[in-house]
Amino acid sequence: MAQAADGRKGRKARLVNEPAGLDRDTLLRAYRDMLLIRRFEEKAGQLYGMGLIGGFCHLYIGQEAVVVGLQLALKQGDEVITSYRDHGHMLATGMEARGVMAELTGRSGGYSRGKGGSMHMFSREKNFFGGHGIVGAQVSLGTGLAFSNAYRGNDNVSVTYFGDGASNQGQVFESFNLAALLKLPVIFVIENNKYGMGTSVERATASHDLSQNGAPWGIASLQVDGMDVDAVKHAADIATAHCRAGKGPFLLEMKTYRYRGHSMSDPGRYRSREEIQKMRSERDCIEAARHKLAAFDVDEAEIKRIDDEVKAIVQDAADFAQTSPEPDPSELWTDILKEG
Amino acid sequence: MSIISYMEAARQALAEEMRRDKLVWAVGEDLGRGGVFGQYRGLVEEFGPERISDAPISEAAILGASVGAAMMGTRPVVEMRFSDFALCAVDELVNQAAKARFMFGGQTRVPLVVREPIGMWRSSAAQHSQSLESWYAHIPGLVVACPSTPADNKGMLKAAIRCDDPVVYMEHKNLWPLEGEVPEGDHVVPFGVARTVRPGKDITIVSWSAQVHVCARAADVLAGQGIEAELIDLRTLWPWDQQAVLESAARTGRLLVAHEAVQVGGFGAEIAAFVAERLGIKVRRLGAPRAPIGYAPPVEDAVRISETMTVAAVRDMLGK
Ligand SMILES: Cc1ncc(C[n+]2csc(CCOP(=O)(O)OP(=O)(O)O)c2C)c(N)n1
Ligand SMILES: [Mg+2]
Numbered sequence: 011m012a013q014a015a016d017g018r019k020g021r022k023a024r025l026v027n028e029p030a031g032l033d034r035d036t037l038l039r040a041y042r043d044m045l046l047i048r049r050f051e052e053k054a055g056q057l058y059g060m061g062l063i064g065g066f067c068h069l070y071i072g073q074e075a076v077v078v079g080l081q082l083a084l085k086q087g088d089e090v091i092t093s094y095r096d097h098g099h100m101l102a103t104g105m106e107a108r109g110v111m112a113e114l115t116g117r118s119g120g121y122s123r124g125k126g127g128s129m130h131m132f133s134r135e136k137n138f139f140g141g142h143g144i145v146g147a148q149v150s151l152g153t154g155l156a157f158s159n160a161y162r163g164n165d166n167v168s169v170t171y172f173g174d175g176a177s178n179q180g181q182v183f184e185s186f187n188l189a190a191l192l193k194l195p196v197i198f199v200i201e202n203n204k205y206g207m208g209t210s211v212e213r214a215t216a217s218h219d220l221s222q223n224g225a226p227w228g229i230a231s232l233q234v235d236g237m238d239v240d241a242v243k244h245a246a247d248i249a250t251a252h253c254r255a256g257k258g259p260f261l262l263e264m265k266t267y268r269y270r271g272h273s274m275s276d277p278g279r280y281r282s283r284e285e286i287q288k289m290r291s292e293r294d295c296i297e298a299a300r301h302k303l304a305a306f307d308v309d310e311a312e313i314k315r316i317d318d319e320v321k322a323i324v325q326d327a328a329d330f331a332q333t334s335p336e337p338d339p340s341e342l343w344t345d346i347l348k349e350g
Numbered sequence: 351m352s353i354i355s356y357m358e359a360a361r362q363a364l365a366e367e368m369r370r371d372k373l374v375w376a377v378g379e380d381l382g383r384g385g386v387f388g389q390y391r392g393l394v395e396e397f398g399p400e401r402i403s404d405a406p407i408s409e410a411a412i413l414g415a416s417v418g419a420a421m422m423g424t425r426p427v428v429e430m431r432f433s434d435f436a437l438c439a440v441d442e443l444v445n446q447a448a449k450a451r452f453m454f455g456g457q458t459r460v461p462l463v464v465r466e467p468i469g470m471w472r473s474s475a476a477q478h479s480q481s482l483e484s485w486y487a488h489i490p491g492l493v494v495a496c497p498s499t500p501a502d503n504k505g506m507l508k509a510a511i512r513c514d515d516p517v518v519y520m521e522h523k524n525l526w527p528l529e530g531e532v533p534e535g536d537h538v539v540p541f542g543v544a545r546t547v548r549p550g551k552d553i554t555i556v557s558w559s560a561q562v563h564v565c566a567r568a569a570d571v572l573a574g575q576g577i578e579a580e581l582i583d584l585r586t587l588w589p590w591d592q593q594a595v596l597e598s599a600a601r602t603g604r605l606l607v608a609h610e611a612v613q614v615g616g617f618g619a620e621i622a623a624f625v626a627e628r629l630g631i632k633v634r635r636l637g638a639p640r641a642p643i644g645y646a647p648p649v650e651d652a653v654r655i656s657e658t659m660t661v662a663a664v665r666d667m668l669g670k
Contacts, residue, residue, distance in 0.1 A: 065473030065645060116473065116646030127475045127645030143477035144435065145407050178406040179438070206407055208383045214406040280383065339652040342641045 079242025119334030146179030175206020236264030378429025505539030613637025
């Protein structure tokens with residue numbers, strides 16, 4: 011499944027499709043982190059239905075293996091930046107469920123103190139650089155994060171996520187060129203979940219292999235089964251090693267799938283129920299991890315313990331998000347300019 | 351006359367223009383699905399995917415290609431869905447579309463309509479709520495239209511499509527469901543002709559887009575207090591109806607301009623200065639604070655220009 015293209019040689023090379031071979035403890039952690047995102051998003055969906063979350067809200071359900079697998083390959087100091095579909099990325103970087111959920115409900119305990127909402131959160135502490143609502147905007151910003159790493163001479167990597175739809179924006183290609191030219195340590199991660207809103211990749215993109223989109227600039231790449239956290243981790247190890255060795259950018263195309271609508275107001279007429287059902291029942295990343303854990307002799311009690319822990323975190327976040335006070339209207343005047 | 355929504359009015363206008371003129375076509379993201387708000391519902395079925403054209407998420411290419419297609423005499427209606435997203439294509443609009451006719455000595459024209467929905471909606475936060483009409487009013491070579499009623503959204507979209515110059519057509523997201531009487535058939539509202547929403551003798555209020563409705567409610571309240579405000583819906587910011595505004599302001603002796611957009615550098619400043627220069631009367635602006643738009647309702651509401659604020663501004667101007 012994982013296919014490497016060594017762009018520098020201008021030809022496709024096969025990569026042995028070996029999973030990273032996650033050990034028992036790492037797989038347990040991956041399972042827990044994916045489950046936390048899944049349960050968090052389900053709760054966010056409920057709160058939205060109850061009118062406690064407003065505006066735009068894009069759930070990550072189905073795609074959990076991508077951020078969790080990538081995060082396993084990162085180290086302290088690496089940066090993460092993404093679009094508006096950002097709750098999963100934030101939880102994966104270790105941001106608090108409470109602060110994320112409270113931002114969704116627009117409360118002062120949220121990461122942006124209620125001023126940003128679902129699409130716009132940030133954490134200096136966890137090196138999460140947002141949360142961007144303009145499709146494609148974060149790609150050049152992520153390239154700049156990598157520029158700063160190169161400038162400072164550290165070995166940090168910028169992980170810059172964007173969608174299949176965003177991959178058609180002009181600044182994405184400009185960023186590819188810039189990153190390749192300056193050999194910047196950026197991993198471009200295309201989360202190809204097959205749709206940009208109601209438009210399928212086939213209807214939006216003449217290129218049939220998004221992993222090749224960086225080929226003209228010699229950007230090395232891999233196409234990855236993004237529903238398998240083990241395969242994601244394996245690919246992420248290759249990409250991070252490449253960037254840390256000073257070889258320039260790397261492109262990962264993650265083949266993934268979102269189960270829910272584009273946002274909470276998506277009637278979903280562009281795809282069949284069967285298509286969603288098939289992915290859910292045959293390719294679900296959490297189910298797959300659970301099966302693998304059984305092979306490691308992880309017993310039901312241990313799984314149950316994790317399920318309970320996750321449930322408690324999400325419930326606590328939901329409670330906090332409903333009791334944290336709303337921001338004062340005077341927040342309008344904070345953090346604009348020094349001079350106001 | 352029939353009662354239809356602001357959204358349906360625009361849909362009708364586009365459909366009628368496409369039937370009338372084979373050179374009219376539309377392009378944008380998700381148009382084949384009827385548009386994100388439903389403004390294009392049923393159109394691909396009638397006109398086919400060549401004329402209701404789905405585009406990838408590539409605003410700069412969509413707008414730039416439309417400028418080229420317009421130079422060749424077709425009449426693209428470009429859907430940008432949020433004025434915030436259209437910022438990805440500002441070069442194509444401001445440096446290319448707006449300049450081509452003049453810069454090339456009148457040899458080419460750009461009959462293009464760029465639909466850029468504006469305004470606060472529900473908790474849409476800083477990147478999905480802006481009202482940027484004054485940016486475009488500042489640019490020579492662009493027409494700027496901001497319809498406030500279903501009837502105008504039909505008549506002005508038709509005028510925009512028939513216009514031989516680039517038109518930035520700014521519908522307000524909060525008005526999509528607003529219903530009102532709309533004339534059937536060929537209803538065209540010429541640009542640069544304001545609409546007097548209600549007559550009055552004590553003060554002139556000028557507004558446009560969704561803010562007109564806030565001002566109308568404020569005028570009702572004022573009427574109950576014995577103050578007769580004349581409310582003018584400007585409809586188009588460029589060209590704008592200087593005659594109507596001057597005539598009204600000269601009669602009432604006071605002018606208030608109210609808009610949802612940020613007050614600093616807003617188009618209200620232009621109108622107020624224009625009138626003050628000519629009439630030397632008391633003028634005032636009422637626009638949003640110079641702050642990004644927040645997500646949480648208390649912060650979002652803090653930038654809204656309310657009916658109460660409008661009433662207070664009028665009373666203050668009248669020394670009451
Ligand atoms: C510049 C710009 N154009 C359009 C939009 C509207 N929009 C929001 S999300 C989206 C689809 C993006 O799809 P993709 O990149 O595949 O990401 P996904 O939602 O699938 O995660 C669109 C068109 C926007 N926010 N910004
Ligand atoms: Mg997508």
